[in-house]
Amino acid sequence: MTKAASLPFALAQINTRVGDIEANKKCILEFSQKAHERGARVVVFPEMTLSGYPIEDLAFRATFRRSAESAAQDMAQTLKDNGCGALFVVVGTVGTTHAESSDRPTNTLLVLHDGQILHTYDKQFLPNYGVFDEFRIFTPGHDTLTMDIDGYHLGFAICEDIWQDNGPAIQLAQSNLDVLVTINGSPFEENKDHVRTDLCIKRAGEVDAPVIYVNQVGGQDDLVFDGGSFVIDKSGNILARLTQFDEDLCLWTLHADGTSTADEIARDMDTDEEVYNACVLGLKDYMRKNGFKGVVLGLSGGIDSALVATMAADACGGENVWGISMPSMYSSDGSKDDAADLARNIGAHYEIQPIEPLFMSFQNQLKLDGIAAENLQARIRGVIVMAYSNSRGLLALATGNKSELACGYSTIYGDAVGGYAPIKDLLKTRVWQLSRWRNEQALKHGEVPPIPENSIVKPPSAELRPGQKDSDSLPEYDLLDSVLEAYIEKAHGRADLLEDGFDEKTVDTVMRLVDRAEWKRRQYPLGPKVTALAFGRDRRLPITNAFRE
Ligand SMILES: Nc1ncnc2c1ncn2[C@@H]1O[C@H](COP(=O)(O)OP(=O)(O)OC[C@H]2O[C@@H]([n+]3cccc(C(=O)O)c3)[C@H](O)[C@@H]2O)[C@@H](O)[C@H]1O
Numbered sequence: 001m002t003k004a005a006s007l008p009f010a011l012a013q014i015n016t017r018v019g020d021i022e023a024n025k026k027c028i029l030e031f032s033q034k035a036h037e038r039g040a041r042v043v044v045f046p047e048m049t050l051s052g053y054p055i056e057d058l059a060f061r062a063t064f065r066r067s068a069e070s071a072a073q074d075m076a077q078t079l080k081d082n083g084c085g086a087l088f089v090v091v092g093t094v095g096t097t098h099a100e101s102s103d104r105p106t107n108t109l110l111v112l113h114d115g116q117i118l119h120t121y122d123k124q125f126l127p128n129y130g131v132f133d134e135f136r137i138f139t140p141g142h143d144t145l146t147m148d149i150d151g152y153h154l155g156f157a158i159c160e161d162i163w164q165d166n167g168p169a170i171q172l173a174q175s176n177l178d179v180l181v182t183i184n185g186s187p188f189e190e191n192k193d194h195v196r197t198d199l200c201i202k203r204a205g206e207v208d209a210p211v212i213y214v215n216q217v218g219g220q221d222d223l224v225f226d227g228g229s230f231v232i233d234k235s236g237n238i239l240a241r242l243t244q245f246d247e248d249l250c251l252w253t254l255h256a257d258g259t260s261t262a263d264e265i266a267r268d269m270d271t272d273e274e275v276y277n278a279c280v281l282g283l284k285d286y287m288r289k290n291g292f293k294g295v296v297l298g299l300s301g302g303i304d305s306a307l308v309a310t311m312a313a314d315a316c317g318g319e320n321v322w323g324i325s326m327p328s329m330y331s332s333d334g335s336k337d338d339a340a341d342l343a344r345n346i347g348a349h350y351e352i353q354p355i356e357p358l359f360m361s362f363q364n365q366l367k368l369d370g371i372a373a374e375n376l377q378a379r380i381r382g383v384i385v386m387a388y389s390n391s392r393g394l395l396a397l398a399t400g401n402k403s404e405l406a407c408g409y410s411t412i413y414g415d416a417v418g419g420y421a422p423i424k425d426l427l428k429t430r431v432w433q434l435s436r437w438r439n440e441q442a443l444k445h446g447e448v449p450p451i452p453e454n455s456i457v458k459p460p461s462a463e464l465r466p467g468q469k470d471s472d473s474l475p476e477y478d479l480l481d482s483v484l485e486a487y488i489e490k491a492h493g494r495a496d497l498l499e500d501g502f503d504e505k506t507v508d509t510v511m512r513l514v515d516r517a518e519w520k521r522r523q524y525p526l527g528p529k530v531t532a533l534a535f536g537r538d539r540r541l542p543i544t545n546a547f548r549e
């Protein structure tokens with residue numbers, strides 16, 4: 001068949017919800033309709049669009065697989081009924097189980113056309129590292145898929161398929177493809193967009209054709225999908241690019257002479273903007289997808305609660321943020337003023353709940369001293385935050401950063417309580433950096449910088465005893481964060497850390513604190529992964545662990 005003059009593709013970067021098959025179906029139908037109205041012949045959605053992604057052990061539930069299967073059939077027919085029968089709709093879903101593989105289904109791509117499921121393709125390469133566990137829940141496919149549309153030859157792949165050498169791109173290298181279509185569920189981590197584009201340049205070279213890369217967008221528990229879908233050729237030319245952290249639809253048309261046109265090449269965000277947006281979207285979607293309209297957190301006047309409150313205001317509007325000042329006998333006037341200023345700047349509700357009477361009442365009975373008395377203050381604050389959460393249906397936010405989580409520098413069942421922890425993957429030095437970045441953005445847009453300068457410049461303190469400073473218990477944050485990066489992200493052991501040039505005392509202190517805090521971290525609320533190695537599924541260490549090297 002001779003090629004039509006052009007083949008218009010729509011890249012549909014949508015935000016699905018795991019398990020909400022009906023809503024996902026509705027969204028696919030709406031975006032397909034829009035793509036059809038804009039003249040697309042093919043519309044491409046992300047990996048596991050219909051089921052949501054990642055589905056984890058929902059994969060094992062036969063009722064879930066059957067719902068997805070009947071929704072796919074139904075969707076093909078509805079597309080036709082809605083006048084979109086001529087469109088080729090590429091969607092992902094949970095597939096069926098193979099007889100030989102017990103109850104593990106496939107991770108499947110469907111091509112819907114003219115009221116039918118025209119083709120299926122099963123993901124061949126299952127990621128099983130970092131946050132991924134796909135060996136556990138899926139059966140791999142073994143066959144490639146190509147198809148012709150209007151004389152253009154298309155090949156297909158699903159996410160990890162393009163991350164492994166010898167995947168479908170190599171299998172299809174001699175197939176004379178005009179384009180390789182990939183559907184993805186690729187979670188955000190800083191600087192990953194360059195890894196994705198480099199990878200696709202390589203695959204485009206292997207198939208000698210451009211690669212369409214459609215990624216999902218949105219938060220799902222501790223993962224944030226940044227979207228940022230694109231089309232790229234083997235020379236690294238970005239032929240189309242969609243926005244990050246939002247739903248988007250972009251038309252990219254491939255012409256018979258091999259050239260192409262696109263209606264969008266979104267700008268590239270810098271790393272601070274990406275990371276800040278990832279934290280905000282993670283929180284926003286956790287709230288929306290779990291039915292929360294507002295949040296509550298303790299405002300101490302310190303930098304961590306200030307940044308979390310600002311992110312919350314960006315996620316759900318200041319009018320939906322409840323900031324509670326809970327002064328004790330050790331709280332400085334400066335801290336209280338900073339908390340009030342912050343709340344005013346972001347338009348949050350601000351309430352004051354002094355903890356001294358509650359503390360005295362506990363002490364009359366318990367008579368605690370030392371660290372237990374210090375932690376009692378944090379625990380009383382935890383009870384107050386949960387009381388607001390419980391009585392008003394607000395999501396309680398934990399304000400801990402990655403340096404604190406690493407060292408166990410928080411009170412379990414105290415300031416560690418909460419439902420979501422927006423900055424748990426940001427080292428303390430990063431918290432300061434992003435706070436400055438957010439204030440600069442406000443100034444650029446002629447707005448009041450949300451975070452009081454004083455919260456940024458003052459030495460961090462838990463204010464649980466007179467004159468307490470974080471530096472009494474921890475190395476200075478610049479040094480601490482460098483050791484943590486080496487110990488956690490690079491998995492350097494004691495000898496490696498000494499070779500890195502860190503002194504013996506610091507290395508031993510940090511290793512001891514980090515190892516001892518594993519049990520505390522396991523109980524910490526979930527929060528968005530933004531680095532290559534976040535606490536949680538990315539780093540699984542035994543709690544009971546005697547290895548000290
Ligand atoms: N493996 C394990 N399995 C089960 N339980 C374990 C355990 N290891 C310790 N524990 C228990 O954990 C408890 C000790 O932990 P925990 O009560 O949290 O207290 P702890 O870790 O001893 O102290 C908290 C530290 O965090 C600081 N802090 C508190 C609040 C806020 C901030 C901040 O700046 O944001 C800092 C505070 O100044 C202090 O240095 C003990 O009851 C101990 O028995």
Ligand SMILES: Nc1ncnc2c1ncn2[C@@H]1O[C@H](COP(=O)(O)OP(=O)(O)OP(=O)(O)O)[C@@H](O)[C@H]1O
Nearest residue numbers: 298299300302303304305325326327399415461462
């Ligand atoms: N006086 C207070 N009023 C309200 N909340 C408080 C108060 N003190 C602590 N908190 C809560 O406990 C969390 C831990 O605070 P703490 O001051 O102990 O350490 P931090 O890590 O320096 O945090 P921050 O930078 O927010 O002060 C705070 O982020 C805040 O949510």
Ligand SMILES: NC(=O)CC[C@H](N)C(=O)O
Nearest residue numbers: 127159160163185186187
């Ligand atoms: N869903 C997937 O297969 C994702 C795996 C891939 N390595 C990524 O992070 O993009």
